[in-house]
Amino acid sequence: MRPIPRPLAVSLGDPAGIGPEVVGKCWDNRDRFALPPFVAVGDPRSLSAVWDGPIATIDDPSEADSAFDVGLPILQIPAADADMPGRPSTAGAHCSLDSLELAVGLARSGSASAVVTGPVSKVQLYQIGFSHPGQTEFVAERCGIDPGNVAMMLAGPTLRCVPVTTHIPLNRVAAALSSSLIEARGRTTLRGLQRNFGIEDPVLAVSGLNPHAGEGGALGREEIDLVQPAIDALRAEGWRITGPHPADSMFHPSARSRYDAALCMYHDQALIPLKALHFDEGVNMTLGLPIVRTAPDHGTAFDIAGQDAADPRAMAAAIRMAATAAETRLFAAA
Numbered sequence: 001m002r003p004i005p006r007p008l009a010v011s012l013g014d015p016a017g018i019g020p021e022v023v024g025k026c027w028d029n030r031d032r033f034a035l036p037p038f039v040a041v042g043d044p045r046s047l048s049a050v051w052d053g054p055i056a057t058i059d060d061p062s063e064a065d066s067a068f069d070v071g072l073p074i075l076q077i078p079a080a081d082a083d084m085p086g087r088p089s090t091a092g093a094h095c096s097l098d099s100l101e102l103a104v105g106l107a108r109s110g111s112a113s114a115v116v117t118g119p120v121s122k123v124q125l126y127q128i129g130f131s132h133p134g135q136t137e138f139v140a141e142r143c144g145i146d147p148g149n150v151a152m153m154l155a156g157p158t159l160r161c162v163p164v165t166t167h168i169p170l171n172r173v174a175a176a177l178s179s180s181l182i183e184a185r186g187r188t189t190l191r192g193l194q195r196n197f198g199i200e201d202p203v204l205a206v207s208g209l210n211p212h213a214g215e216g217g218a219l220g221r222e223e224i225d226l227v228q229p230a231i232d233a234l235r236a237e238g239w240r241i242t243g244p245h246p247a248d249s250m251f252h253p254s255a256r257s258r259y260d261a262a263l264c265m266y267h268d269q270a271l272i273p274l275k276a277l278h279f280d281e282g283v284n285m286t287l288g289l290p291i292v293r294t295a296p297d298h299g300t301a302f303d304i305a306g307q308d309a310a311d312p313r314a315m316a317a318a319i320r321m322a323a324t325a326a327e328t329r330l331f332a333a334a
Helices: 019-028 044-048 061-067 090-109 122-127 135-142 170-176 179-197 211-217 222-236 267-278 313-333
Strands: 008-011 038-042 055-057 072-076 115-117 151-156 159-163 203-207 240-245 261-264 283-287 293-296
Touching: 008 090, 008 313, 019 038, 019 044, 019 072, 019 313, 038 044, 038 061, 038 090, 044 055, 044 072, 061 072, 090 115, 090 122, 090 135, 115 135, 115 313, 135 283, 135 293, 151 179, 151 267, 159 179, 159 267, 179 203, 179 222, 179 261, 179 283, 179 313, 203 222, 211 222, 211 240, 222 240, 261 267, 283 313, 293 313
Parallel strands: 008 038, 008 115, 038 072, 055 072, 115 293, 159 261, 203 240, 203 261
Antiparallel strands: 151 159, 151 283, 283 293
16 A cells, blocks of 8 residues: 555544544554554543553644654544543533544545544434434535435445445335436445546446345336336446346355445345445445545444453454545545
8 A cells, every 4th residue: 555645534433432442453453454644533531441552642633644653643632521431421422523523624624634433322412412314424514515415335345335225214215215316326336436446447236126126027116117217327327237136146256246336225235245244344435525434334332342342343444445545536636
């Protein structure tokens, strides 16, 4: 990996969750995980509570490179009160939101090459007035992008998946689908593969909604009325698209070797295969942004916070993928 000129900004997430622990462990294992310099953003006390490594407090991201081999660089966002691991609080929610805001701002200003967001508690954030469905929508808004124009990609070493619909009840999926939505998500995915992964001519495999992809209309007409028109429209633009495929035959090794990403119709259709294959290495990347944003595909795990039980591999994968995407964008623009 060629060095990128600015460090990555990594928000610690909720200080009572496992975010501080996995970020500290990533610094401990920076050589083993092949991680570039990064700067943590959050309350140093949340790190000290769960990790005994060295912390290098800095005032500007430009200081991260020189500090990185001495200690974990951190830009301080002190909470009003220090959180206990596993015991989320209102003060911690404010701290996690402030950390997210600063980390995104660093990436937007160019002071950081990308942003990696640690896990937050939506319940805690909602209690302090957070009005977005999640961090993805918050980041999109801060970047001036309509949340409807971004896509959530879940990625692991052998699979990338994008759900067309995300956090809605299963009984509302069919009504939420439209050809225009499928087409938009597909186009965002294809452009994201080019921009973030350097795949010049990507192949997108599109799933059906119904069992057996509708069986020619016998098991549902969504594939005929919604999915196929979207595929045809994208093909007319010159993209390489296959499908609609029965979802139960899209994820075995031979099938995965034939495409660069899978476009799925709903949340679990995309996330079940990704987590079955890469539970400890899954990364959430937001496509369609002017900045690079990734996150580990796990939550705050308050139940194990402070027990030295958190696995850092997903956070390491998120940092590594963000660096690769930032490098790809940088050298494509050069």
